[in-house]
Amino acid sequence: MLDIILRNLSQRKVRTGLTVFGIALGIFAVIVMGSMSENFNQTFETSFSLTADKIRVFGSSGVFGGSVTTGKAAEVRKVPGVKDAYGLLMAPLEEGGAMSFGGNQIVGLPPEKSQTVLGPVKVKQGRFLMRGDRYETMIGTSIATQYNIGVGDRIEIRDKYFTVVGLLEYTGSFFDATAAVPLDSAQDVYDMGDMVSMIFVIPDDGVDGDLLARRIKLSVEGVDTLSPSELEKEARQSLMIFSVITVSAAVLAAIIGGLSVMNTMLMSVMERTKEFGILKAMGAERRDILIMTVGEAAIMGLLGGLLGLACGWVVVYGMNLWLAEKGIVLFLITYRLVAIAMLFAILLGTLSGIYPALRASRMSPMEALRYE
């Protein structure tokens, strides 16, 4: 039956080609948008897994507002169940930049704690920050690539030069876009006085993070906490919205491709009315006609899916190469995405072919034979 299906498709090369192209465009959109979503998801998953057990403490007046002082860390440290707590100052690396997921950032931290904060990430070259460091920094791979710098080079942050002493390994997380500097220096260059963005809390072994977060909130005046589960929930909601927007746009494009399959198949079925009559006169059963017609639609879906995947892969690969020079990774094609896109393409083709196929299979053979 496959040879008949392929023969039928090759009989109408231009129309088949245009329909396949329509589906390919949709799948291309699914791949490009989906790979962006996959990249954000993976970055989040990795970032979260690297800091999953930590609690964030903020000033009760706002998040990332610098409205909590280093002094509060001492109070937090006294809460039972807290192993360690220290302030972190987080800010955009570039002047005029904004704190965003995936954007370059500096993290000001007590230099002797750099191994604890960045610990899950291995040092590719150089060393961690240490007590006594002042204008030294450890940088992630994205910043290293973007600024074309390595260990021993200097990077300018708000008119001050910091010497790179360590280069972090690539993780696919926000650490790749992080420059870690001593907290005092960060507070100086950003003119933050004693303020920090958050207090980073490490719970004692075996202590439930969510319970400890609640205890800190009750014990220390003027702070809010973000427990690991709350952080995950908030981040997942944001990711979900992003995913829904990107994937919906892509799915819409693909559905338009599916409608073009249905249109093509309806026209094709109408043009081949007589042929179906002949086949039925020869003893073709309804299922033969159904398989033949749905098969054509499914193959167009498959071809469109493969073409869309190939084009999407080329564009994503090219974009990633281009963005790599800027130290940004924006797209990630995963096996899951490929499987979903291909399944979607075939399903779309198949479903779009069902209605025309039913029409073809239900034709009265006599009426079909009389059709001119």
Next chain:
Amino acid sequence: MNNAKADIILKTRGLKETYMQGKVPVHALQGVDMEVKRGELISIVGPSGSGKSTLLSIIGMLEIPTEGEVFIDGVEVTGVKVKDIPRLRREKIGFVFQHFNLLPALTALGNVEIAMRFARVPKKERIRRATEVLTEMGLGERLNHKPSELSGGEQQRVSIARALANKPSIILADEPTGEVDTRTRDLIVGILRRLSDGGQTVIIVTHDVWVAERTDRIIRLVDGKVEDS
């Protein structure tokens, strides 16, 4: 159900077919009773609108009669379930059409072979059988030619080969010589005669008196009824 005599391959009883043309009922067949013996070559003749093609469609199970029964090889084909009709059609009937109705994208071999696909005949056997019948039709050298590369006579011979592919009980030929010249007409009639002599039952609907005169028996239809001859 076996209501037919052993040598009677086709029997119709009280066949009626009425369809609506707008609001006007048209009685295409008004009680057709006929019998055809195994291996007979018969022709159905009659003026346009007399019901010849309708009768052929009903015998070929392409249409269901309003009333009456058709028995083929002792099986009442008008009484079987709709889902069994394609199988019966494959087993019992081979069609030859006036306009050949070959699939233009397929070669002569492909057109004959495709008829056996629906009977789930294995590919090797399909090719062997298609080659055999086409060779019998004198088209052994034209197996891989598409219909557009064949003459009218050759196309009709492919059409006959296709009808024979599944070794049916009856061949129904609707104006098989209507589109060909007289030389080819002689050739086609000769082939159908040879098939009949070999035991194949053939029913021809024709306007051509010359053709009808060369069959074993003529059934004349007038206004949807068999006229006594």
